[in-house]
Amino acid sequence: MLKIGRRAVRLPRHEYGKDDVIEVKTRIIHPNHNGRHKYEDKGYIAQHFINLIEVYYGDQRIISVDASAGLSQNPYFTFALKVTHSAPLRVVWKDTRGEEYTETVDIRV
Amino acid sequence: MRENISRRDFLRRSKGAVAGVAAAGMLGGSGQISQGAESYHGTPSQDTTYHGTQKGPPLRPAAFVIHKKAELAAPKGPRAVVVGGGWGGLTMAKHLKLQSPEMDVVLVETHSVFISCPISNLWLAGLVDQGFITHSFLDAATNNNYTFFNATVMDADREKRRVYTDKGYIDYDYLVLAPGIDYDYDAIGVHDIDQQQAVMSRYPAAFKPGSEHLTLKAKIDNFEGGLFALTVPSGNYRCLPAPYERACMVASVFKKNKIKGKVLLLDHNPTIKIKREGFEAAFHELYKDYLEYYPSVSIVGVDVEKKTIMGEFDDYTFDDAAIYPRIRGAKLIENLGLVNKYSPQKEAWIDQFHSNVVGDERVYVIGDSRPTGFSKSGSTAQEEAKFVARVIAGRMKGQEVKWETPYTSCFSMVNSDPMEAIYLGFKYLPPQAGITPMAMERVVAFWTHTGAAFAWRDRKMERSEEMGEAMLEWARVHYNEMF
Amino acid sequence: MIWREAITRRGLLGKLTALSTLLIFRRRAQGESEFDITPAPPPVYTLEERLTPILAGRTPKHERVTLTLPPHAEDGGTVPMQLDVESPMTDEDHVQNLYVIADQNPDPLVFSASLHPGGGQLRWKLNIRLADNSRVRAIAEMNDGDLFVQEVEVEVLVGGCG
Numbered sequence: 001m002l003k004i005g006r007r008a009v010r011l012p013r014h015e016y017g018k019d020d021v022i023e024v025k026t027r028i029i030h031p032n033h034n035g036r037h038k039y040e041d042k043g044y045i046a047q048h049f050i051n052l053i054e055v056y057y058g059d060q061r062i063i064s065v066d067a068s069a070g071l072s073q074n075p076y077f078t079f080a081l082k083v084t085h086s087a088p089l090r091v092v093w094k095d096t097r098g099e100e101y102t103e104t105v106d107i108r109v
Numbered sequence: 110m111r112e113n114i115s116r117r118d119f120l121r122r123s124k125g126a127v128a129g130v131a132a133a134g135m136l137g138g139s140g141q142i143s144q145g146a147e148s149y150h151g152t153p154s155q156d157t158t159y160h161g162t163q164k165g166p167p168l169r170p171a172a173f174v175i176h177k178k179a180e181l182a183a184p185k186g187p188r189a190v191v192v193g194g195g196w197g198g199l200t201m202a203k204h205l206k207l208q209s210p211e212m213d214v215v216l217v218e219t220h221s222v223f224i225s226c227p228i229s230n231l232w233l234a235g236l237v238d239q240g241f242i243t244h245s246f247l248d249a250a251t252n253n254n255y256t257f258f259n260a261t262v263m264d265a266d267r268e269k270r271r272v273y274t275d276k277g278y279i280d281y282d283y284l285v286l287a288p289g290i291d292y293d294y295d296a297i298g299v300h301d302i303d304q305q306q307a308v309m310s311r312y313p314a315a316f317k318p319g320s321e322h323l324t325l326k327a328k329i330d331n332f333e334g335g336l337f338a339l340t341v342p343s344g345n346y347r348c349l350p351a352p353y354e355r356a357c358m359v360a361s362v363f364k365k366n367k368i369k370g371k372v373l374l375l376d377h378n379p380t381i382k383i384k385r386e387g388f389e390a391a392f393h394e395l396y397k398d399y400l401e402y403y404p405s406v407s408i409v410g411v412d413v414e415k416k417t418i419m420g421e422f423d424d425y426t427f428d429d430a431a432i433y434p435r436i437r438g439a440k441l442i443e444n445l446g447l448v449n450k451y452s453p454q455k456e457a458w459i460d461q462f463h464s465n466v467v468g469d470e471r472v473y474v475i476g477d478s479r480p481t482g483f484s485k486s487g488s489t490a491q492e493e494a495k496f497v498a499r500v501i502a503g504r505m506k507g508q509e510v511k512w513e514t515p516y517t518s519c520f521s522m523v524n525s526d527p528m529e530a531i532y533l534g535f536k537y538l539p540p541q542a543g544i545t546p547m548a549m550e551r552v553v554a555f556w557t558h559t560g561a562a563f564a565w566r567d568r569k570m571e572r573s574e575e576m577g578e579a580m581l582e583w584a585r586v587h588y589n590e591m592f
Numbered sequence: 593m594i595w596r597e598a599i600t601r602r603g604l605l606g607k608l609t610a611l612s613t614l615l616i617f618r619r620r621a622q623g624e625s626e627f628d629i630t631p632a633p634p635p636v637y638t639l640e641e642r643l644t645p646i647l648a649g650r651t652p653k654h655e656r657v658t659l660t661l662p663p664h665a666e667d668g669g670t671v672p673m674q675l676d677v678e679s680p681m682t683d684e685d686h687v688q689n690l691y692v693i694a695d696q697n698p699d700p701l702v703f704s705a706s707l708h709p710g711g712g713q714l715r716w717k718l719n720i721r722l723a724d725n726s727r728v729r730a731i732a733e734m735n736d737g738d739l740f741v742q743e744v745e746v747e748v749l750v751g752g753c754g
Contacts (some may be wrong), residue, residue: 008422021713029423033381033627035634046628047630047661055711058361062711069634070694070702072670072719073379074405082712084682353688379670453666453749482749 009091009103018109025078026053028093028101036067050075052094057107058087083109086104093096121561124444125223158343165468166399166458171267171273173263179277181256184213187282187505190272192441194218196227197476197490199591204495205255205285209504217274218246221259223592224318227487228584232317232349234525235356237365241584242318249592262288265445267469283501286577287446287476287494288439290498291318293454296435297342298410298419307413314433325431329362334369335428338418340408342435344454347477347485349383350533352376352433354521357391361498361525373425375406375418384521387531387570389433391523427443428463435585436485438478447472449480456480464497470504473497491590501571520580528577532569605628639693641702646691652731652739659730659742667746668722677732677740681707687714689733696726722748 009027016022026100028050035047047069055063065078074092095102113340191202202216225242232242250257260274271280292314294305329337336515337359341352356374361372381388381402387577392400403425410419411432416426416431438456444450447466449458455475458467461481464470477485483493492515503510516536523531569576660674679687686709692702702720722728725747732740 010422023715025421026745030402031627034698035630039627039629043631046630046634048627048633057710060708060710062708063705064707065703066699067703068699070692070697070699070721072721076405076717076719078717079711080713080715084710084712100658378667398667451662453662 007091007093007101007103009068009089009105010090010106011089011094011105016109017087018083021080021082024055024081024089025076026091026103027074027076029074030088030093032069032071032073032075037070047096050093050095052092053077054069055079056088056090056092057081058085064077072102083107085109111456123396140186147172148580161527165466166266168446168462169267170263171266171271172413175271175273175275175277177262177277179258179260179274179279181215181258181279186211188213188215188280189283189501190279190281191216191284191285191287192218192272193287193439193476194220194223194249194257195228195289195476195490196225196587196591197494198285199223199249200494201287201475201498202255203249204498204549205283205501206254208498210254211243212502212505215258215279216250216255217260217262217272217279218260219259219261221246223249223485224322225584225588226316226318227587229315229322230355230358231319232337232523233322233329233355234362234522234526235583236358236522239325244588244592245256251289252592262441265472267466267472281367281471283473285473285475285497285501286445286478287440287474287490288441288478290436290438290477291432291440292317292436293435296341297408297432299434304411308411308432308434308548311413311414312411312430312432315431316351316433316436318355325439328431331357332363332368332370332429336371336373336426337363338373338375338425338427338430338432340406340418340430340433341374341378342384342433343407343469344435345482346436349484349486350388350519350521351374353381353388354523355431356400356402357388357396357521358525359525360396363399364396369408371401372396372430373422373427374400374402375408375425376402376404377407379405384531384533384568384570387523387572390570391531391558391572395524407518433590436539439479442474442478447474452480454480463500463510465500466494473501483515484517484519486517486519487587488519489515491587492516518583520576520583522577522580525578527578529572529574530580531572532576532579534567600728614644632701636698637700639695639700641696642693642699646693646704646731646733647739648702649658650739652735652741653711656740657730657732657742659744661728661744661746663745663750665722665746667726670719671722671746671748673718673720673728674691675714675716675718675730679714679732681709681712681714683709684734684735687732690714690716691729691733692720692724693729693731694716694720695729696724697721698723722746722747 005028007046008104009032012022030050032049033047034049035044035046039045050071051066051067053067054061077108088104090102092102126548151518189205189522191198191214194216197218198456205212205214223244223246228237228242231237232239246257260276263273265272265273265284271278294308298345299308301303313324315321315325339356360372392402406420408418409421416427444458447457450456457478457480459465459474459479460467462472464475466474475497476490483489496513499511516534518534520530520532523529560584609703656678656692656748658676662673665671675689690705690707693700694702727743727745729741
């Protein structure tokens with residue numbers, strides 16, 4: 001079974017070089033409870049969602065997404081990236097309980 | 110007699126339909142924001158209203174024509190032709206006859222034996238024998254006073270009210286299409302026809318009963334170990350709980366026969382789409398060593414030679430598989446020019462309150478080719494067929510039957526020893542017309558139970574033998590409604 | 593920035609409310625899923641509450657932003673969205689902030705993002721939730737303060753028997 005926090009960052013299967021724009025795909029397994037689902041007659045399933053996604057290319061933070069519960073369950077985020085140099089690409093997810101998840105892939109040119 | 114529609118006539122009609130679409134597009138709202146940006150308006154909405162109020166699909170002449178009358182006795186009353194002998198069509202044929210005994214009903218079906226898709230998962234696991242799910246169309250027709258015509262529908266001419274089969278044409282007063290589904294392999298990245306054929310024949314979905322099921326049964330019975338992949342497609346696929354039930358049933362066979370095998374269940378959805386608590390419990394408590402569940406797997410290709418399913422993020426190599434691709438409305442609906450062009454699954458363009466093709470009260474579409482969000486299930490198709498039979502009977506007398514929401518009852522077997530099932534039953538809310546503004550109630554319904562809106566529902570997510578027995582009884586009652 | 597303050601303040605208030613109501617109990621469901629139960633859902637926001645701080649009196653132009661969504665989303669829980677903004681993404685000319693708003697959601701602001709020019713071309717894909725038929729807006733705020741927008745209407749085909 002997939003546990004909360006299982007994550008993936010995928011670079012393209014094809015070759016790429018300097019100045020190419022590549023598609024980076026990311027996904028994390030997370031229930032992303034929006035707090036509006038009733039749980040029987042006992043109340044509501046409390047909010048518990050990814051509220052921050054950050055992308056670092058080397059030391060530079062290039063993207064920071066402040067999310068509401070409007071992202072789908074198992075948040076999926078794909079972005080285009082211009083490859084300028086070899087460096088680690090680090091994706092950080094944080095959720096409303098303060099949990100932090102990180103995944104790093106290496107970009108090599 | 111309007112023997113032929115000229116090409117010009119046809120073009121004119123088509124243009125009319127297009128103009129209708131354009132005119133409706135002017136009606137979009139403006140969504141003005143008052144504060145902070147006096148001049149910021151939303152752009153007018155495109156005309157994409159799903160259940161539109163346009164004229165309906167244009168009439169078109171039949172392309173596949175056979176100039177020979179089908180060998181059927183002359184009708185003794187108004188003739189209804191029901192196309193498709195599945196759960197919807199069989200119930201429709203019986204209930205048309207019950208509602209209007211004077212009606213002459215012909216059921217046209219391409220297969221000569223009925224195999225039920227509901228309960229077939231139980232048969233795959235050896236819980237019922239093949240006789241339980243196999244029935245005779247002849248018995249259905251004899252017992253319910255209609256005619257079974259074993260033929261394949263090729264085309265229809267709605268102006269002439271004539272339906273063409275490979276064994277001649279039949280003139281109708283009412284035509285009910287219940288052709289079911291077809292598979293959409295393109296949606297899982299299998300585009301090449303050779304590859305589609307290879308996936309279809311070697312790893313059949315087994316959601317259209319017949320050879321697919323026989324092949325799958327042999328695969329399960331002969332499995333020697335390793336990973337057995339099953340997939341759950343996107344969209345409103347046929348029988349939402351079935352892939353999860355099947356995963357339980359296949360795992361139960363491995364468990365019983367002590368096979369070193371695991372079911373690999375690859376789900377397009379972010380979570381178990383229906384009866385989650387019940388299935389989750391079964392996965393963990395009964396099949397922990399026999400089943401692995403992966404959510405949010407969107408399939409982008411299948412490599413038949415390497416026995417690999419390619420997901421967007423990961424590849425999954427299997428030893429054997431039954432690959433359930435995305436589904437769509439039966440190709441017959443498209444061939445007859447009846448597709449709602451906005452339907453993401455190529456379903457029919459019908460008035461969802463009466464099920465007739467928009468603009469044509471002589472032709473109806475029921476069952477899994479309907480565009481409404483109702484579950485594509487046998488139980489729903491039966492309820493719908495009973496209602497539409499009343500609509501047709503009423504219209505014959507010039508009366509309009511008030512719309513009723515269908516209800517559905519749905520069992521899933523999760524354990525085979527002992528036979529334990531879970532249950533979900535509900536009644537739908539009226540369909541969303543797409544032109545009405547959102548009501549808060551809908552939001553609450555949606556956000557409360559992701560994905561659907563119900564008037565009431567009844568859930569039994571704790572599996573029990575009582576539900577297991579009820580499931581078999583459910584099957585008998587529903588088969589009795591058809592045979 | 594105004595919008596950020598507004599959003600953060602509201603967010604903080606929401607969190608305080610949630611804490612003060614106290615978690616009744618935590619339930620470990622069968623399987624992996626674990627969740628808390630609270631007596632009340634989080635607050636609902638109006639479109640104006642979310643939009644006004646972003647616009648901050650400015651009028652966005654209908655240029656440069658391309659928002660692609662299916663006109664008929666078959667599952668409101670997972671609606672695939674693609675977002676393109678024409679921008680060289682250089683230090684001199686780049687998208688600084690990016691907002692996606694779904695008018696009819698209980699909280700219309702789906703996300704607000706800040707960007708650094710290092711990323712190159714701007715093309716994002718995300719799956720979002722839509723509570724109902726809704727207009728979805730993507731607003732790009734450039735480094736010089738210009739706003740660009742595109743709106744798309746999405747009809748959610750409420751369906752299935754989930």
